Structure formats: structure tokens, C-alpha cells
Amino acid sequence: MQQRSLGRTGLKVSRLGLGTMTWGQDTDEHEARDQLVAFVEAGGTLLDTAASYADGASERLIGSLLGSVVAREDVVLATKAGITRRSGHRTVDVSRRALLRDLDASLRHLDVDYVDLWQVHTWADDTPLEETLAALDTAVATGRTAYVGISNYSGWQSAQAATWQRAVPGRAPLASTQVEYSLLNRRIEAEVVGAAEALGLGVLPWSPLGRGVLTGKYRAGTPSDSRAASPAFEGFVAPYLDERSARIVEAVARAADGLDWTPLQVALVWVRDRRGVTAPIVGARTAAQLAAALSTEELALPGELAEALDDVSRA
Numbered sequence: 001m002q003q004r005s006l007g008r009t010g011l012k013v014s015r016l017g018l019g020t021m022t023w024g025q026d027t028d029e030h031e032a033r034d035q036l037v038a039f040v041e042a043g044g045t046l047l048d049t050a051a052s053y054a055d056g057a058s059e060r061l062i063g064s065l066l067g068s069v070v071a072r073e074d075v076v077l078a079t080k081a082g083i084t085r086r087s088g089h090r091t092v093d094v095s096r097r098a099l100l101r102d103l104d105a106s107l108r109h110l111d112v113d114y115v116d117l118w119q120v121h122t123w124a125d126d127t128p129l130e131e132t133l134a135a136l137d138t139a140v141a142t143g144r145t146a147y148v149g150i151s152n153y154s155g156w157q158s159a160q161a162a163t164w165q166r167a168v169p170g171r172a173p174l175a176s177t178q179v180e181y182s183l184l185n186r187r188i189e190a191e192v193v194g195a196a197e198a199l200g201l202g203v204l205p206w207s208p209l210g211r212g213v214l215t216g217k218y219r220a221g222t223p224s225d226s227r228a229a230s231p232a233f234e235g236f237v238a239p240y241l242d243e244r245s246a247r248i249v250e251a252v253a254r255a256a257d258g259l260d261w262t263p264l265q266v267a268l269v270w271v272r273d274r275r276g277v278t279a280p281i282v283g284a285r286t287a288a289q290l291a292a293a294l295s296t297e298e299l300a301l302p303g304e305l306a307e308a309l310d311d312v313s314r315a
Contacts (some may be wrong), residue, residue: 155191
């Protein structure tokens with residue numbers, strides 16, 4: 001798999017990342033093992049998780065697999081902090097105390113001494129930005145992470161954070177921003193992509209398949225084994241089961257038919273090759289679904305089809 005530089009850093013990552021939001025919840029140990037092995041064997045390196053995923057179960061599952069199933073040095077291990085979910089309740093705390101506490105917990109769960117990329121999971125108005133960013137500096141200075149990034153920041157928030165880190169000597173520069181981006185959600189193109197490009201941040205799109213909707217699986221209803229049928233993820237998928245999304249999905253399906261591809265391949269390649277993108281993060285429930293994503297490595301969208309998809313998804 002092709003490797004790309006993460007922003008203006010020396011860190012190389014595979015141009016497709018493996019997301020683990022469902023690991024330890026809807027994806028069990030056996031499926032996770034199969035996915036991780038297939039991903040690394042295909043040349044994938046970027047493995048993304050978060051302290052909040054399945055209340056830490058995702059990180060614990062990864063920790064049980066690293067070393068025994070794949071070598072720690074074969075993956076670029078990325079996690080996030082600042083959000084906790086317990087008993088269905090979501091709490092945001094990006095204070096220095098909370099972030100460093102979450103990082104230490106992540107290291108224990110993952111059973112590692114450091115992570116390669118540590119990201120603030122979201123912005124919060126109630127904490128001074130300089131305090132949040134100071135936690136990133138501490139994490140790098142103490143060797144708990146090699147690189148730092150942000151997630152779910154708007155354009156101006158990204159610019160403020162990245163500028164602060166570069167302007168103050170001794171601070172750890174931001175390497176990346178992880179944001180939602182797909183044919184169903186192109187909001188980051190207005191400001192985030194430009195800010196990231198100007199300030200040297202690699203863009204890591206999450207939900208590049210529109211929370212699974214762009215695969216076409218919901219065209220005839222909700223499959224019983226899909227995320228939309230899962231109590232944990234039903235609300236996550238629901239916003240994209242509307243008329244606008246349906247029109248875009250049909251356009252993707254027509255493009256796929258013309259190329260003899262699958263809708264998943266069309267949607268994923270479109271995001272992967274967009275301006276500023278380093279690596280889309282793909283979450284798969286099964287190893288078969290991951291194999292479909294890995295099949296895109298040798299594919300490239302014809303220019304006219306990419307433009308047509310731009311047009312239909314811009315409205």
C-alpha cells in the first residue's frame with residue numbers, strides 16, 4: 001500500500017487507515033484479529049482508535065493483539081482523548097488534567113509505552129485552548145507520544161491551534177486533523193482543508209463512506225446486521241438516510257456500474273484522492289468488508305466521473 005507523509009512531518013502512514021470504533025462492541029476479538037492481520041499484510045500501517053471507543057474496550061482489544069498477532073513496530077498507532085462515554089452518557093473534558101489522565105489510561109489499555117499519534121478528540125469552549133495544547137506538549141516531552149494532532153476542529157479552530165503551536169518555541173507542532181469527510185458531508189472543504197494545507201496538517205477523514213450509507217446497503221431498507229440496525233449506532237447513521245443522501249448514493253451506484261466497481265470503491269477512492277487528504281479512516285464490521293476497502297489500492301477514478309460526483313454532491 002502506498003505510504004504518505006502525515007502533514008509536514010517525517011511520519012509515513014498508509015493511505016488507508018483502519019478504524020476501530022466498533023472493536024470490543026460490535027466487532028469481537030476474532031473479527032478484529034482477522035482485520036488487523038489482513039490490513040498489515042496489505043501494507044496498511046495506520047491503526048486508529050480512541051479512549052472513548054466502547055468505553056476503552058477498543059484500546060484493550062488492540063493491546064491484546066499487538067505483539068502477539070502483529071508486531072508493534074508494524075503499525076502507526078493513533079488514539080484520541082477528551083471524550084468519555086459511560087452507560088450511554090457522553091462527557092467532553094479537554095483540560096490538561098483530563099487529557100493526560102486519558103492518555104495514561106490509553107497506554108495501559110494498549111499495553112504500550114507510547115503511541116505514534118495522539119489527538120484531541122474535539123474542541124470545547126469551556127477550556128482555554130492554550131491549556132489543551134499544553135497537554136500535547138507534555139505528552140511529547142515525556143515520550144508518551146511521538147506526534148500530536150486534533151480532531152473535529154473547525155477551520156478557524158484548526159488555524160488557531162496550529163498557529164499557536166508553531167509560533168511558540170518549544171511547542172509540539174500539530175501533524176494532523178481528523179474530520180468527517182465524504183460525498184455526503186463535504187463541509188470541511190469550506191475552511192478546514194485550506195487551513196490544513198496552509199499550516200501543514202495532514203487530513204484524516206473519518207466516515208469516508210458516509211457512515212456506511214455510500215456502500216449502497218441501505219438502498220432497499222435497513223439490513224438487520226447493519227450499523228443502522230444496532231442500538232449503539234442507529235442514531236449515528238440516521239442523519240444520512242434522507243432524500244439528498246439517496247440521490248448521491250444513486251449517482252455513486254451508477255458510476256460503479258459504469259466502471260464495474262462497487263459503490264464502496266467509488267466513494268472511498270473519491271475521498272482518498274481529494275486535495276489535502278492523507279488517509280481516510282475506514283471502519284469495517286467484518287474482515288470481508290475490510291477486504292472490499294483494501295481492494296481500492298490500485299484504483300483511480302476517471303476525471304470526468306470525479307467531476308460528476310463533485311457536482312451531484314455539492315448541492
